[in-house]
Amino acid sequence: MILNQDEKSRRIASRISKELRDGFYVNLGIGIPTQVANFVPQGMDVILQSENGMLGIGPYPTDAEVDPDVINAGKETVTELRGTCYFSSADSFAMIRGGHIDLTVLGALQVDEKGSLANWAIPGKMLKGMGGAMDLVAGAKKVFVAMEHATRERAPKIVTRCTLPLTGVEVVHYIVTELAVIQVTPGGLLLQELAADTTVEYVQSLTEPKLTLPRGGPAPMLL
């Protein structure tokens, strides 16, 4: 089965949503990570933090609700919820750097076998900046990477050693792709879960470092 971009993103976001717990404060990066918000289980209170100074991000507004003073870190218009609060960027990053965020989900250009992450620059080609990503990986309790397993040209994004400018050194705990859930362990990358429509061999062929397997093999990916 070949998934399109949207199906891949939904699968990844859905899988990461299984890690959410009632009462979690969560920061979601731009792109696939943002979609995790669509899969928060009914009845669970998960508070989304936006690093531009908002705790409690609501859905996108209706036309009538659009307020230019209420945006998320991706600069999209959003709404507030009951119990939302606003604060300065210094307070926002005190939350992030002070270890108060339970879980963050970020996109990646590359992740390596030690859990180092590159996601903010391609020298000479792309100049964007790191925004809050370096702070999030340094301060959040759990760091998840949400990304497509390989590039469009099928080159590995999970590599032995990142070649692009780093966001953080040995900071990623889990990598979730459309094919697999991989845990970064001191002994290397552990292939914990495998999607039903792929094989260990295929995942390994798109992954540069050697994956280790749990005893009894990888579990089916939770969806």
Next chain:
Amino acid sequence: MDKLIPSPDAGIEAVHDGATILMGGFGLCGIPESLIAALRRKGSRNLTIVSNNAGVDDFGIGILLQNQQVKKMVSTYVGENKLFERLVFEGALEIELNPQGTFAERLRAGGAGIPAFYTPTGYGTIVAKDKETREFNGRMFVLEHAIRGQFAFIKAWKGDRWGNLVYRKTAANFNPMMATAADFVIAEVEELVKVGELDPNYVHTPGIYVDAIFEGTNYEKRIERRRTRSV
């Protein structure tokens, strides 16, 4: 104690070529629109602008880039500005990128008389290049220095003649720290109220930090990414 000035142009009279100016805002949200427009009219050059982002091509700090007034930007994310990218790749504009939390804390430190601080953010990355590092409790930290400006351009929602300010929702962002971290702080507000009208419990920036204040007009408050849902 009256800090009211008649116009943004009066507020920036002292801005000189080569000045370092802090500008509040996240994307286009909470930016000092009137002061940026006045600075474009005044035409000061070789400026160092300290701001989280660089605006878009034709709005916000983008209009200063267009007019070649900026020598250097200190920012955290500059992804939405094609002109910016071109100027940097051509070597016509210097850029210093900071992690956003480091940027916020450098400004906070600048306003609080703290010359430098240690943070784990950026350790082992190019951000930490040539910086002092030190181990605390088994973890490595990077020494980051405070930022101060000669001027700060602040945008608030409400304010009074004493310079007390209240921000609105996510338009606060970097404005509160920047208001503490410059030699001369100019605030523009959407609504100037009488002294005593702001609830003292909810003043975000106490007037001690502010040198000049005026009520802006015709705020465009442009939205960078309008996302909506159907009802």
